[in-house]
Amino acid sequence: MDWDDAYANAAHISGAESYPPRWEADASAFRAQAHGRLGLAYGTGARERFDLFLPASEAAGLVVFIHGGYWMKFDHSYWSHLATGPLARGWAVAMPSYDLCPDLRISGITAQIARAIEAAANEVTGPIAVTGHSAGGHLSARMLERGLLSDDAAARLRKVVPISPLSDLRPLMRTSMNDTLHIDAAEAQQESPVFMTDRLNVPVTVWVGGDERPAFLDQANWLGEAWGCDVHIKPGRHHFDVIDALADKQSRLVDALVV
Known part of the structure; x- marks a missing residue:
């Protein structure tokens, strides 16, 4: 099996190169x-920052969105x-x-995100919902x-939508990305959600596009099977446009996150 191709999203999406500049714009x-408020610190590092967007009136709660990029690309x-x-x-x-x-390492990034959520939680009262895409998922x-x-923060967590x-x-570990990721067997065991058994009792909905690579459909279903949680497969969506629904207040994805 060609593991690099299995996890290569851009190679199988028409016009893939247009997405990052469009997202940025x-x-x-x-x-x-x-x-x-932009660029709030949750640590001392240059990238340990978060942007906080606020509604017009008092917030009903806090959503945290964690970006993807195979833990190697992009920022908020x-x-x-x-x-x-x-x-x-x-x-x-x-x-x-x-x-x-x-x-x-990925384990260090996990710890950073926990600190980021705690810092954001200090800025906004009420329930917390966490979502993220790909590596952010x-x-x-x-x-x-x-x-x-x-x-x-754990007591306030109400929903997670990977x-x-x-x-x-x-x-x-079988892809050339691991030359950069440096995942070993111990980290794969520690950092793979499918192996997490001591979890907070919080509702989870896994979301994935119906037109994604088979490897990503597998990854979504593996999590659903391991955790016994809902897996929603969105027809007609691929890895780059499955997140677009977050910008639509009436979408089922936003419903899953904030209702």
Whole structure:
């Protein structure tokens, strides 16, 4: 099996090269008119920052969106426009960046995201919902490990929606990406959500596009099977456009997150 091809999204999406500049432009335009605070620190590192977008009235709660990029690419600035849907429903939205591999291992990124959620939770009262895409889907699922979040943040966590998550890291050890990720057997066991048994009792909905690579459909279904949670397969959506629904306040994806 060609493991690199199995996890190569862009090679199988028409016009894939147009998506990152489009995301960046849409996010920039959104920030220019949004109400919130940018570049809030959750640590001392240059990438340990998050943007916090606020609704017009008191927030009903906090949504945290964790970006993807195989833990190797992007930062929070590409995704600001995806706050549109939860904001329109009255929820604040935090979007953190994190250090990238190989500068930090995946386990270190997991710890960073936990700190980011705790810092954002100090800014907004009420329930917390966590979502993320691809590698961010992995990180969102990891937040359910008991003891990872502070007691306060864990008590407020009401919903987790991993989008196209990487739930079993072992296949990635067979890809050339592992030259950068440096996943070994111990980290794959520790960091794969499918192996998490001591989890917070929080509702989970796994979301994935029907037109995604078979490997990503497998990853979503593996998590659903391991956790006994719902898996929603969105027809006609691939890995790059499955997240678009976050910008639509009436979408089922936003419903799953904030209702």
